Amino acid sequence: MTPATPPAPAADAVPMVEMVVQPARRAAFGFRIFPDGRHEALSDFAIDTDAARRPVLREMDLAWRAQPSLAPEQVAALQAAIRQTGVLALDPAYGEPGRVDDASVARWRFELDGVRREVVVQGSQFVEVPALEALYQRFEALRARGPANHERWRVRASGHLVERDVRCGPHDVPALSEVLRRVYATSGHVPGGGEAVRGTDPGTALLEMLYLEAGVVVTRILLYPDGRLTEIDAGAPGETLLRTLDAASVAGVREALAGFAALPDPICGP
Numbered sequence: 001m002t003p004a005t006p007p008a009p010a011a012d013a014v015p016m017v018e019m020v021v022q023p024a025r026r027a028a029f030g031f032r033i034f035p036d037g038r039h040e041a042l043s044d045f046a047i048d049t050d051a052a053r054r055p056v057l058r059e060m061d062l063a064w065r066a067q068p069s070l071a072p073e074q075v076a077a078l079q080a081a082i083r084q085t086g087v088l089a090l091d092p093a094y095g096e097p098g099r100v101d102d103a104s105v106a107r108w109r110f111e112l113d114g115v116r117r118e119v120v121v122q123g124s125q126f127v128e129v130p131a132l133e134a135l136y137q138r139f140e141a142l143r144a145r146g147p148a149n150h151e152r153w154r155v156r157a158s159g160h161l162v163e164r165d166v167r168c169g170p171h172d173v174p175a176l177s178e179v180l181r182r183v184y185a186t187s188g189h190v191p192g193g194g195e196a197v198r199g200t201d202p203g204t205a206l207l208e209m210l211y212l213e214a215g216v217v218v219t220r221i222l223l224y225p226d227g228r229l230t231e232i233d234a235g236a237p238g239e240t241l242l243r244t245l246d247a248a249s250v251a252g253v254r255e256a257l258a259g260f261a262a263l264p265d266p267i268c269g270p
Contacts, residue, residue: 017033017078018032020042021104029041029042031139039068041064044062088115095122137171141168150165155206157261165267176267204225
């Protein structure tokens with residue numbers, strides 16, 4: 001199945017920042033913020049409620065959909081982050097086609113202070129360009145999070161399962177930031193190509209990160225004891241291989257997770 005092409009923005013609508021990621025095996029996704037604070041997400045699903053008023057995921061055509069707008073002070077903070085991270089001075093392209101972690105292409109567009117910049121990143125969309133990673137972390141910190149929109153981390157160790165809600169940007173929590181640094185390190189792994197994974201049992205994953213919207217799990221990232229890092233997306237067929245960590249890297253992740261059970265629930269946020 002050929003992934004759907006992201007719809008083009010209206011000619012008179014110029015976002016301050018826009019990110020669109022095109023994976024190999026599913027529809028594109030992304031976000032964009034306009035100078036007036038409008039926030040839109042690119043997706044091929046929507047969250048509805050069933051007859052019992054429980055949240056359910058409904059597949060739809062790929063489109064930009066309105067999200068809660070940013071307040072003026074949040075817009076100002078995002079503008080400051082764009083200037084401070086230096087993304088307006090980045091090169092136009094990063095990464096190597098054919099040597100990628102997830103067979104995806106990320107396109108960033110910026111317009112601020114009279115400067116327009118487009119940056120294309122081949123492969124894993126944040127980890128190879130520190131300025132873009134820093135900006136995305138700032139954006140995540142600005143997003144409203146709560147019981148319905150958050151992450152849920154699951155860690156398995158010594159036969160026990162420990163779960164914690166994360167209702168803030170995980171990079172804002174030193175313990176979680178260190179885990180992510182080791183999972184997404186630029187060395188110590190073999191890149192995947194977005195191929196399908198078979199024969200896995202999510203119940204055996206060492207680490208599982210669930211991303212929820214309106215109380216519905218839309219994405220799951222799983223790290224298995226053998227080093228395979230995979231992704232399961234709502235509406236996409238099966239499980240996708242992102243990369244395979246070597247034994248030393250898996251040991252490093254285990255080390256970073258050693259104190260996870262002592263963290264509160266939720267770890268952060270309201």
